[in-house]
Amino acid sequence: MAQTSTYRAELPDGSRIERSYRVEEGKKVPRGNWQWVVYDPDRRPSRKRVNLRTKDKAAAMSRALEHARDRSLGTFDPWGQAASTGVSVTEAAAAYIASQKRAGRAEGTVNSAERLLSAFERSLPAGCNVAHVEPMHVERFVSAPKPGKEGKPGPPKSAGTRRRYRAVLRHFFAFCQRRGYTRTDPTADLEAPTGRANRRDHVTEAEAAKMLRTLDAAEVLDGRSYGWLRDWLVFGMGTGLRPGEQAGLRWSDVRLSEGALRVRGTKTSSSARPVPVAGDALAVLRQRSEARADESDSLVFVGSRGGAVEMRHLSKRLNALAESAKVKKNVTAYSLRHSYGTRMAAAGVPLLDLARIMGTSVAMIERHYGHYCPERGAAHVLRVFGTEAMASTSTSV
Template sequence: MSLDTSRRARGLRKVEGPSAEGAVVRTLTGMDWTTHLGAWTAAMRAADLREQTIELRLYQIRRAAREVRVPLERVTTEHLEAWLAAHAWSRASRRSYRAALRAWFAWTTRTGRTTSDPARDLPSPGLEAPAPRPTPEAAYRRAIMTADERTRLMVRLAADLGLRRGEVAAVHAHDVVEDLMGYSLVVHGKGGRRRVVPLPDDLARQVLARARGGFAFPGAVDGHLSARWVGRLVGDLLPEGVTMHSLRHRFATRVYAVDQDLLSTQQLLGHASPVTTQAYVQVPDEARRRLVLAIAS
């Protein structure tokens, strides 16, 4: 069998010149996936996906291309199942990777880059039981004490207002509004949804002083820092295993503890469902004990 016939039998491209061997290797390892990522990025932006979502999906598909090691057109459902099963991810992470694979292969099939969709029938991991993980109070206090002025403001926006890292990154002076009750902050949440969160006077003054009419945290992503960079800056102030997102859990837990008002807590967090909010709220042990003792007396 000639080399060209062998290539065709294995579904490889014929590449002339000194780079031919490298091109064959890239195809064999699945890196031909990445040649289409630019077009997919444009399609995701056309669908108005958030930059944070696009960035995450690109990372996940690049990782899949690197580790599945199968040319794009030859990937099967079994390949993807084996890859997902090979990692000790949480169910939430497994669901996220599955969603990225389904979005990617739906697009490659729709645009004729693949003839079938191997991700369509991937099994769906079950939902994890709620596991609130608020930042320990000592860790929060230490972060506040050791942070510089910019990062301290990031910490407070997450811990005192419940903002996600992407929402913190995009805070703008124009988002601070004043009414008869005081200040509020217009938060630009997931999926382009906006919510209005009451803003303490001291935080309002800090945001306005730092923003100076623009973004509070200027950077290279549409004029502000990326969500990933904000998360890294804040995460560096917290103990190992404690992330910036745990500050949002701290906010939810403290807000709910005031009046046990799940609906208001849900609205402040910007969740579409109260079921999601329940996963953020850690009910204090003394509250559960008080309830049990009340009916046992």
């Protein structure tokens, strides 16, 4: 018969985290999530357990320490009584954003969540508490069309946008439950949005050449320099960086002699990965390095006004350029990354290697960048099963 016991780790305030396990055939088999255990002889029950909703010990300890700190400040009560009731959505959102910053989330990710929660708060009755949010409030917010001009409804949200809204709100209300702000999750029964996300068009080499020629002509006609946009286009197609990664690239991240970059991730601020650079993209770096006014650790790419490239305008500029070049595709800032992934996958680069270079998962590569190439597929079949291959096999036997 299997024996049951408990892993334990103490916290500075005297509370602890626990996780049960069974001993089967001499091996310890963990069961369930870690729990935060608090003892107070003046409360009933005197010992209270809080589900930390994780099987990772480090994450459990981090959440328990956060709960312990909030309990000491009087903003969280494990027994779910007065200290944790009456928390407004505004207060809960501020606490959530602060926790995301402490967790090391990238600035862009935190800012996006903050804007979404602010819009969600405006859609609720004034002064609404977290505990009073109902599923219909969430459903109405996620399904509502985009805001249009002059207060009129705009176009409907895409399936991808609705999925992102749902994911952020689910994470937010899970946080609120852990803090004791609410006992229920209004997103629990919210169905995942169906339908395909907006198509991600990639730019071919021929289409990129047309866009660059159009840009050259525009410089002559307008009497202005669009060098920053030209360099952005060439570099983006040659490195596959995310728009935020390319915008945040600094000279301290560039290794010209090695033909490599150290890219700081946009998913979490602490992540970084090496990215090889060659060809036209490397030429762009060299030209920009020679044109630097000083050796300060400045941004590699700056906009037309000398400051950081503004993401909200970049896609509009690229799409307008594609339209002028008669490239009939929806070209956005992400299209350049998509072009890089498509070209590398079609060239036969192993998906695992491509995923590491692009800083994503193999599943994401297959979903977005691993377009099937009939010519490459036929070549692989001929190499393995072709007449020459069969002849060489029979000869060796």
